[in-house]
Amino acid sequence: xxxxxxxxxxxxxxxxxxxxxxVFGVASALAMLVLVESLxxxxxxxxxxxxxxxxxxxxxxxxxxPQTSFLPESYxxxxxxxxxxxxxxxxxxxxxxxxxSLDLVTFQGAPVETLLEQRNxxxxxxxxxxxxxxxxxxxxxxxxxxxxxxxxxxxxxxGDIDVKxxxxxxxxxxxxxxxxxxxxxxxxxxxxxDRLGTVTQFEVFAEADVDVKDLATRIDGLFATAEEPTDTRxxxxxxxxxxxxxxxxxxxxxxxxxxxxxxxxxxxxNTILMSVQERVRELGVMRSLGFRESHxxxxxxxxxxxxxxxxxxxGVGGALFLLGSMxxxxxxxxxxxxxxxxxxxVARGFAVxxxxxxxxxxxxxxQSSRRGIVDSLGN
Amino acid sequence: xxxxELRGVTRRYVKGEHTVTPLEEVDLDIAEGEFLVLIGPxxxxxxxxxxxxxxxxxxxxxxxxxxxxxxxxxxxxxxxRWRARTVGYVFQRANLVPVLTAYENxxxxxxxxxxxxxxxxxxxxxxxxxxxxxxxxxxLPKQLSGGQEQRVAIARAIVADPDLxxxxxxxxxxxxxxxxxxxxxxxxxxxxxxxxIVMVTHDPFAAGFGKRVLHLxxxxxxxxxxxxxxxxxxxx
Numbered sequence: 001x002x003x004x005x006x007x008x009x010x011x012x013x014x015x016x017x018x019x020x021x022x023v024f025g026v027a028s029a030l031a032m033l034v035l036v037e038s039l040x041x042x043x044x045x046x047x048x049x050x051x052x053x054x055x056x057x058x059x060x061x062x063x064x065x066p067q068t069s070f071l072p073e074s075y076x077x078x079x080x081x082x083x084x085x086x087x088x089x090x091x092x093x094x095x096x097x098x099x100x101s102l103d104l105v106t107f108q109g110a111p112v113e114t115l116l117e118q119r120n121x122x123x124x125x126x127x128x129x130x131x132x133x134x135x136x137x138x139x140x141x142x143x144x145x146x147x148x149x150x151x152x153x154x155x156x157x158x159g160d161i162d163v164k165x166x167x168x169x170x171x172x173x174x175x176x177x178x179x180x181x182x183x184x185x186x187x188x189x190x191x192x193x194d195r196l197g198t199v200t201q202f203e204v205f206a207e208a209d210v211d212v213k214d215l216a217t218r219i220d221g222l223f224a225t226a227e228e229p230t231d232t233r234x235x236x237x238x239x240x241x242x243x244x245x246x247x248x249x250x251x252x253x254x255x256x257x258x259x260x261x262x263x264x265x266x267x268x269x270n271t272i273l274m275s276v277q278e279r280v281r282e283l284g285v286m287r288s289l290g291f292r293e294s295h296x297x298x299x300x301x302x303x304x305x306x307x308x309x310x311x312x313x314x315g316v317g318g319a320l321f322l323l324g325s326m327x328x329x330x331x332x333x334x335x336x337x338x339x340x341x342x343x344x345x346v347a348r349g350f351a352v353x354x355x356x357x358x359x360x361x362x363x364x365x366x367q368s369s370r371r372g373i374v375d376s377l378g379n
Numbered sequence: 380x381x382x383x384e385l386r387g388v389t390r391r392y393v394k395g396e397h398t399v400t401p402l403e404e405v406d407l408d409i410a411e412g413e414f415l416v417l418i419g420p421x422x423x424x425x426x427x428x429x430x431x432x433x434x435x436x437x438x439x440x441x442x443x444x445x446x447x448x449x450x451x452x453x454x455x456x457x458x459x460r461w462r463a464r465t466v467g468y469v470f471q472r473a474n475l476v477p478v479l480t481a482y483e484n485x486x487x488x489x490x491x492x493x494x495x496x497x498x499x500x501x502x503x504x505x506x507x508x509x510x511x512x513x514x515x516x517x518x519l520p521k522q523l524s525g526g527q528e529q530r531v532a533i534a535r536a537i538v539a540d541p542d543l544x545x546x547x548x549x550x551x552x553x554x555x556x557x558x559x560x561x562x563x564x565x566x567x568x569x570x571x572x573x574x575x576i577v578m579v580t581h582d583p584f585a586a587g588f589g590k591r592v593l594h595l596x597x598x599x600x601x602x603x604x605x606x607x608x609x610x611x612x613x614x615x
Binding site: 004013014282287288289377 | 436478479
């Protein structure tokens with residue numbers, strides 16, 4: 001059997017150009033598939049990691065972009081006084097783009113002590129003390145720091161906002177790792193004067209055993225007649241709403257990836273068909289020497305699998321290298337989702353390649369094996 | 380019982396609306412160690428007869444037995460194993476696998492046998508030496524002449540030490556000198572190793588290397604009268 005695999009390798013070397021183009025096609029499609037699916041994995045992580053049961057996000061009613069949501073900071077006390085509220089974090093958000101973007105920069109300013117208490121951040125570089133002391137200090141999420149090549153002590157400037165990185169953090173909430181956290185007042189002062197004293201949203205942490213839906217209704221009821229009414233939703237619902245553009249992109253990307261897999265299927269099948277047609281007589285000679293039908297199936301299927309497997313190795317490897325060397329993230333409405341690769345996704349990429357190889361090679365393999373020897377020899 | 384025994388063998392092909400019968404009611408006995416030459420015009424059924432003997436084709440009627448094995452009615456896998464052990468086939472063209480060296484081409488039939496690497500090496504070297512190409516072992520087919528390629532094909536046919544060697548116009552595409560070398564080699568395999576050889580040719584010069592000559596015409600087997608050169612029907 002090992003000898004047959006050696007022959008498979010030699011056969012692929014017959015038409016080096018054709019083999020190379022086929023492998024390149026498979027690799028491109030597999031890279032595309034892995035990139036799209038890594039966004040899907042990142043999206044699932046973003047949704048799964050949130051504390052859906054107890055966190056509510058209070059947003060300005062009928063506003064969808066954080067840039068247009070302004071709520072008086074004074075709402076903090078009134079919400080805090082409601083029964084069932086454990087803590088509340090007023091958050092000012094500043095971002096460069098409200099629509100889907102591959103380079104989303106999101107600042108979140110909040111009262112430092114509450115921020116450090118409520119956001120479960122783990123410092124991986126720098127320290128929180130420096131963040132407490134300096135009014136222009138910033139804690140940068142690990143994903144964003146890696147994406148922008150930021151380290152402790154660096155300054156990061158965006159528009160009128162100029163911050164000094166005093167710490168880099170990780171979080172159980174993957175969407176938080178793309179944020180730049182600042183002092184609330186510092187971010188408020190960076191905006192227009194008439195927006196001083198306003199925040200973008202409140203993050204309300206409910207007490208255990210509290211009906212969050214009821215709490216959301218009570219919060220919205222509190223400001224129903226106010227000039228700035230609120231729309232309160234569980235964090236998951238908020239994330240789902242904020243990432244709807246991303247999910248559309250993901251859906252479209254998956255369709256494209258599926259189309260790529262179909263193209264790869266045709267490409268591999270075409271290569272194998274051409275290869276088999278060129279070797280009808282040769283396969284007949286092998287059968288006359290005593291090679292069985294199963295040997296022919298193994299030989300041809302082996303070639304299809306080798307093409308698909310080699311393409312997968314390059315494509316999946318290339319995608320992993322790309323995501324490893326250049327962390328990709330896509331954001332929308334202030335929520336950033338990182339492309340995430342898991343061993344399961346890598347396995348899925350190879351499984352798709354193997355399935356494609358089998359489907360593409362099986363019909364030519366069976367046809368060739370069943371072809372009469374005399375017919376193959378052209379006698 | 381003869382080593383090869385054909386009884387009432389008929390083979391028909393359907394080509395479009397026509398039925399062609401290259402062999403009809405053929406009886407033939409070939410003794411072990413014989414060098415039989417089948418001659419006849421194109422379309423007379425020579426290659427069809429050879430294919431039946433080699434177990435790569437099956438008759439519609441009659442029986443083909445080689446060394447007691449019923450070649451005409453074996454299952455595909457069973458026939459493949461039988462071919463690997465018993466038959467060496469030499470084609471008009473060498474039909475070598477172009478990506479394999481002469482050594483690897485000769486080694487091909489041994490892939491099907493449970494042999495150690497050493498045993499395979501010894502057998503391949505022996506076969507290549509027998510055809511005088513030991514020094515060309517690592518050449519690719521494209522680096523060999525037509526005659527050398529055909530000699531590699533003969534080495535491939537004999538490497539598994541089969542009892543029967545069938546050759547379909549093995550010198551048909553070679554120049555006179557190469558053809559003489561191949562025919563001498565086949566005769567030597569018959570004389571020195573006792574291989575049973577059945578060779579098809581339409582070349583009277585090549586036929587002269589056999590020990591018995593039979594004439595095929597329109598699917599019927601005729602014996603050739605060597606003295607007069609005129610064929611006569613074989614009595615059944």
